[in-house]
Amino acid sequence: MRAVIQRVREASVTVAGEVVGAIGNGLLILLGVCHTDTAEDVELLAEKIAQLRIFSDHEGKFNLSLLDVGGAALVVSQFTLYADTRKGRRPSFTAAARPEIAAPLVDAFAAALRARNIPVATGVFGAMMQVALINDGPVTLVIDSAELRLPRRAGSRVDS
Template sequence: MRAIVQRVTSSSVKVDGDIIGSIGRGLNVLIGISKDDNIEDLKYIKDKIINLRIFEDENEKMNLSLLDIKGEILLISQFTLYGDCRKGRRPNFMQAKSGEEAEKLYEDFIELLKEANVSVSTGKFGADMKVEINNDGPVTIILDSEKIF
């Protein structure tokens, strides 16, 4: 599982011109699910995201987590995070999990975040979305559950 985590002052997502999800201060998270991902990958990424100390404390040091500031998450599914561009000019998406299976894990991930008492807004799985991200800092972190040695 891959996640692009961006600290934001606000973020929103539109489908067919209508805002379907929006947040204030918190994290915009673009999430990609690979063909090998399972519930353990979801739990690992969830714990990393909600506990990342990337929000500033009173001394302007990045010491606070999303949980510490009671921030929100806007979660957007994005299979293109598994685009492999090493050969040719067109990305290969063979490592991304297919539709129904990926959507199930995406929904499971939302539930894990909610169980952790995180306020979550979402896009629409598989839809053409327009995402507005007001990146704060900018601070952007890339997470991957694959263990590379």
């Protein structure tokens, strides 16, 4: 499961001219589901995102999480996060989960955030969506559940 998370002042998603989800301060989460993802990936990624300290404290340091600031999440499914562009000019999406697998996992991810007391709005799975946002920072991160399972590389920690 792969997420592109953007810290936002506000974000919304529109389908067929109608706003179907909107948030104020929080995170826009573009979520891709891989064909090998499971409920374990859902929980791992939801916990990481809920606790990730990417909001500034009163000193301007990244010390606060989405939970700490009382922010919301806008979850938008995006299978294109699993594009393979290594060959040819047209991306391949064979690593992305099929809709019958992906849709329940996207719903489970939104539910996992709600279970952590995070207000969640969503897009519409499989729909053509227009996403609007006002970045805050900007702060944009890519998090992959497969990488969260890997041991930290030696020297990868920066002490400050």
